[in-house]
Amino acid sequence: SQQGEEDPQALSIQEGENATMNCSYKTSINNLQWYRQNSGRGLVHLILIRSNEREKHSGRLRVTLDTSKKSSSLLITASRAADTASYFCATDKLSFGAGTTVTVRA
Amino acid sequence: DAGVIQSPRHEVTEMGQEVTLRCKPISGHDYLFWYRQTMMRGLELLIYFNNNVPIDDSGMPEDRFSAKMPNASFSTLKIQPSEPRDSAVYFCASSLGGLNTEAFFGQGTRLTVV
Numbered sequence: 001s002q003q004g005e006e007d008p009q010a011l012s013i014q015e016g017e018n019a020t021m022n023c024s025y026k027t028s029i030n031n032l033q034w035y036r037q038n039s040g041r042g043l044v045h046l047i048l049i050r051s052n053e054r055e056k057h058s059g060r061l062r063v064t065l066d067t068s069k070k071s072s073s074l075l076i077t078a079s080r081a082a083d084t085a086s087y088f089c090a091t092d093k094l095s096f097g098a099g100t101t102v103t104v105r106a
Numbered sequence: 107d108a109g110v111i112q113s114p115r116h117e118v119t120e121m122g123q124e125v126t127l128r129c130k131p132i133s134g135h136d137y138l139f140w141y142r143q144t145m146m147r148g149l150e151l152l153i154y155f156n157n158n159v160p161i162d163d164s165g166m167p168e169d170r171f172s173a174k175m176p177n178a179s180f181s182t183l184k185i186q187p188s189e190p191r192d193s194a195v196y197f198c199a200s201s202l203g204g205l206n207t208e209a210f211f212g213q214g215t216r217l218t219v220v
Binding site for chain 1: 110139141148149151154197199205206207208209210211212213214
């Protein structure tokens with residue numbers, strides 16, 4: 001399956017802390033994408049990282065990709081209450097995993 | 107552009123009735139995707155189109171489900187007859203360039219079949 005699987009399922013952190021979540025996949029990929037979903041809303045694209053890239057940044061977000069381990073991580077630094085959402089990774093076929101639900105406590 | 111527009115936002119229907127969900131993709135996008143999201147099964151890709159042509163419908167659960175894209179600015183997902191287990195949030199998304207590019211999602215249609 002080309003579906004990404006996120007880990008952990010849920011994460012609760014204090015505002016200002018960092019949040020890290022992981023994505024694993026099984027087959028070779030051309031790129032991997034991360035999306036955010038706020039409650040009751042559609043998914044919003046965060047970052048796309050290509051298979052020949054190892055790390056990518058966007059604001060407070062940092063994504064790494066290790067193709068040898070078939071895994072990616074998403075780091076949110078200095079979290080805010082507005083970061084409370086579910087985060088999904090998607091591989092080439094835009095197949096999504098179950099997501100990581102992040103709760104940022106004030 | 108207003109983004110991907112789905113209608114209706116909420117639909118409540120009785121078991122056995124026909125349900126039609128609608129989607130207007132972002133102008134100029136050549137790919138359109140239909141997803142279903144439930145707590146049990148997560149986000150499932152049902153079908154996607156390229157230039158109005160269905161490319162992969164392997165995710166469509168049963169013959170009761172059908173999708174069409176008569177033109178570049180409109181797509182429908184139809185369920186006939188509907189069943190309570192079809193209750194879910196259905197998302198439409200579009201992209202420029204396919205599966206390896208950023209997809210833009212609509213706000214979804216929450217379907218409840220009673």
